[in-house]
Amino acid sequence: MLPRLVTGKLSHHQKRCGHRSISEISDVVDETKRPLDGQNDILRYRVFTSTWNVGGMTPSGDMDLEDWLDSRANSYDIYVLGFQEIVPLNARNVLGPRNSCISTKWNSMIGEALNKKREGAVLHQEITNNSAMKRSVQEEHFRCIMSKQMVGIFMSVWVRSNLRPYIHHMNVSCVGSGIMGYLGNKGSVSIRFVLHETSFCFVCCHLASGGKQGDVLLRNFDAVDILTRTRFPDGATQELPKKILGHDEVVLLGDLNYRISLEETETRLLVEDKNWSILLENDQLLLEFSTGRHFEGWQEGQIMFSPTYKYHPNSDQYYWCFDGVPGKKKRAPAWCDRILWRGKGLKQIQYDTCNYRLSDHRPVRALFHAECEIRGDADCACGCIALSSTSE
Template sequence: MGENRKIILPRLVTSKLLHRQQLHGHGSISEVSSVVDETLGKRPLTGPNDTLIYRVFASTWNVGGFAPSDDLDLEDWLDSRDNFYDIYVLGFQEIVPLNARNVLGPKKSCISTKWNSLIAEALNKNRIIEGENLHEATTNNSPMESSVQGEYFSCIRSKQMVGIFTSVWVRSSLKPFIHHLDVSCIGSGIMGCLGNKGSVSIRFMLQETSFCFVCCHLASGGKEGDVMLRNLDAADILARTRFPSGATQKLPEKILDHDQVVLLGDLNYRISLEEAETRSLVKTKNWAILLENDQLLFEFSRGRHFEGWQEGSITFSPTYKYHPNSDQYYWCFDGARGEKKRAPAWCDRILWLGKGLKQVQYETCNYRLSDHRPVRAVFHADCDVSEGTQK
C-alpha cells in the first residue's frame, strides 16, 4: 500500500496557466500538466512524508566565444521581471573561443565571473543589502551571511571547463536545505579527452531528493557519421561522470542514479535533409517536416540512445545558425568564398529524466549575441521532505 503524502508549494505559483504541451519520450508521446497541479489546493492527507513542489528554471546558451558587454540585460532571458523561480540552472557553451590557447592554456575565469555578475544583477535587481548593490555580494560560491529584506538569489556553485560553464542559483530560504553539492567535468574533445567538448555536471540533494544538472557540448559537424560521434559523446559523459558516494549516507555516484536529471546544452544534432531543402522548409516555417528529420528525435525513436529521456514539444524556430546581431540565418548573408553556410538546426536542447519532474514550458529567447539562440525550460520538481523540515 502506498504512503499518504501531502503536497505543498514552497511559494505561490502564478495563477496564469501555461498551454499544455506534448513531450517526445522514448518511443512514445505523453502530455504535461499545466502550471497549476491538480493536487494543489486540496486538503492534504496526513502521513510520515511530505512533498514540496519547487519551480526550476533551466537554460542553455552557446554564446559563440563572445564576451558579454557590461550593460547586457539578462532579465528577459531569465524571466526575472514577471516570475520568481526557486532554482536557476544556467549552462553556457563557448564562453571563450575554442582556439588552441584556450583549450590547452590556463582557464580565463574573468569571463565566467563577468557572466555571474550579470546573472546576479538580473536576478536581484533593485534589491539592496546594507546599502550596497546585492548582485556584488551574491556571485561567490560561499553562503552570504548578511541580512536581506525579502528573498534574494545567490550562486551555490559554478564551474568552467574551457568554454563550458554551468552556474546554479537558488533563493535564499532554500539554501539551508541543499547539501552534498558536487561537480564533475568530463572532456570528450580533441584526443577524446580535452575540454573543448564534453560536460560540466553539478549535483546536490535538496531536502531528500537528489538532482543532477548536466551541461553538454557534443561533437559538431553535419557530415554523415557525425551523429554517431554525438551519440558516443553523450554515452561517454553518462558512463564516465562520477560523484562522491558519501561517507555517512549512500549518495548517487552516476548521473542516472539521481532522482531527477536535466541534461542541457549544444547537443549539435542536425537535420538529415539536403541543405537546400532544409532552407526551403525554414523559409516556410514548416517545422513538422523538419522535425520528422531531426537527428535527435530520430535517435529517440530508434530506442538505442537516450532511453527513458524526455523532451518538450519543439514549437520554436531552429536555434542555429544565426548571423550575430541579427534575426537572419547565416546562410542568408554573402560570406567569404568557399565558406560553408550551415543549414539551420535545433542544436540547443533540454532533456530530462526522473519521477516527479514535470516540464511546463519549453521555448527559445531572442538574444542576438551569438549564432545560437538560448533555449529555456521551466519544471515543477517534486521533492521529498523529512518530517519536521518543511520550509
C-alpha cells in the same frame, strides 16, 4: 555498436501548450495534496533551466539579462544556467590555463539581473526602518551555490537564500570528450546536490559538431561517454548516487549539435516556409529517440520554436550560404540547443527560446516543477509549494 544510454522512451507528441511566456505559466500548481508513503511529504519548487552557446562572444557590461531569466516575474526558486563557448575554442584556450574572467563576468551579470529589484526593495525598507519587511525581502535574495568552467563549458546554479540551508552534498564532475577524446573543447560539466531528501543532477553538454554523414554517431558516442565517465563521490553519512542516472531528478541541457537529416537546400526552404513538422520528422535527436537505441527514458518538451542555429550574430536572419564569398561554411538551420530530463518528480511546464542576438545560437529555456521529499517531522520555511496535507 554503441551501448544503450538509459531505459524508457521519449513521448514527443505532447499536448500543444500555446505560445505563452514563461512568466504566464509560472503560477500553475497541482490541485492535489498527498502524503508520500505515510511518512514523508512532498514539496514543490519552480526550477528555471537554460542553455546558451554564446559563440565565444563577450557580453557588453550593459547587456540586460532580465528578459532571458524572466527575473521580473520573481517566480522561480532555482536557476540552472548552462553555457557553451564562453571563450573561443582555440588552442590557447583549450590547452592553456583556464581563463576565468569571462565566467566571473557572466556570474556578476546574472546576479545583478536576479537581484536587481530586490536590492532596490531592501534599500527602500532600510529607509522606512521596517525590520520585518527588510528581513522578508532579504530572504528573497538569490545566491550562487556553485559554478564551474571547463574551457568553454560553464554552468552556474543559483537559489533563493532561504532555500540554501536545505541543500547539501553539492559536487561537480567534468568530462572532456573533445580532441583526442579527452580535451575540454567538448564534453560536460555536471553539478549535483540533494534538496531535502531528493537528489538532483544537472548536466551541461557540448557534443561533437558537424553536419556530415556519420557525425550523428560521434554525438551519440559523446553522450554515452559523458554518462559513463561522470562520477560523484559517495556521501560520508549517507549513500548517494555516484552516476548521473542514479539521481532522482536529472536535467541534461546544452548544445547537443544534432542536425536535420535533409539536404541543406531542402532544409532552408522548409525553414523559410516555417514548416517545423517536416523538419522535426527529420531531426536527428528525435530520430534517435524513435529508434529506441539511445536516450530511452529521457523526455523533451514539444518544440514549437524556430531552429536555434545558425544565425548571423546581431541579426534575426539565418546564415545562408552565399555563393562567391570565400571562407564561408555551409550551416543549415537546426535545433542544436536542447533540454532533456528524466525523473518522476519533474514536470516540465514550458519549453521555449528567447530573442537574444549575441551569438549565432539562440538561448533555449525550460521551466520545471520539481517535487522533493521531506521528512514529515522536518520544518521548512523556504516558501515552496507544499503538497502534503500535513504541510503548511
